[in-house]
Amino acid sequence: MTIKETAYAKINLALHVRRRREDGYHELETLFAFVDCGDFLTARSAQHDSVETIGEFAGGIENPFDNLVAKALSVLPHPDGLAITLEKNLPIAAGLGGGSADAGAVFRIVRERHGLPDDWRERAAKLGADVPACVESVACIGRGTGTELLPVKNDLSGMPVLLVNPRKPVSTGPVFAAWDGVDRGPMPEGTVDDITRKGRNDLLFPAQQFCPEIAQVLEDMNDSDPYRVGMSGSGATCWAIYKTADHRDKAARELAEQEPQWWMMRGNLR
Incomplete structure (x- = not known):
């Protein structure tokens, strides 16, 4: 079997x-x-x-x-x-x-x-x-x-998403260790969409200390007019959610032309 x-x-x-x-x-x-x-x-x-x-x-x-x-x-x-x-x-x-x-x-x-x-x-x-x-x-x-x-109520299920990584490994331990210790407040409540729109990633700044390329990835992804963009975990992979698959695929093609060395994966949120 x-x-x-x-x-x-x-x-x-x-x-x-x-x-x-x-x-x-x-x-x-x-x-x-x-x-x-x-x-x-x-x-x-x-x-x-x-x-x-x-x-x-x-x-x-x-x-x-x-x-x-x-x-x-x-x-x-x-x-x-x-x-x-x-x-x-x-x-x-x-x-x-x-x-x-x-x-x-x-x-x-x-x-x-x-x-x-x-x-x-x-x-x-x-x-x-x-x-x-x-x-x-x-x-x-x-x-x-x-x-x-x-x-949590998942009202973003099925939304097209693009993952992009500059092919720079980032170890989780050092990123957490570099966190400044400031509590910036609790995660908002609500649906997946609510939390995604109002939440943040507190590891973004310390991750960029180890991988400055993250800033460029986020800038380029923001230029593709996504519904929402952010960094996952301790980095360096960033995600962008789009309203349509065509929009996501267009963004992926343009990013691949600009930065052919980056890793990318297209999919949909489960």
């Missing part, structure tokens, strides 16, 4: 950092959203678990047996082995939760074959703060370190 899953790209439509915690993490409020494209996983029955990584960004994973796909397999009970091929289409250290999305896809694969244990949320959270949200991969609000999830 072969199961195929998309590891949907995660984007943060708002990310409010409230305080540094004593455990070294940060208290935050974020609006998770997901794009209907990303990495792809193919799982087949096997005697033993194995992970093979292919695709444009496969080389960015130093040890394929120590990535989040393998770790997700190790924390989930399953009576038979799974041979998983991971097609890595999302850039590494890009603010898209690529590894977390891959782990979330593994949870869905195991759920389809065998079901998940009752404590799957705790198991997911131990793999990374974004992993619980990536299991269902639907828009939701994250609190705490991002693992306390709340539902």
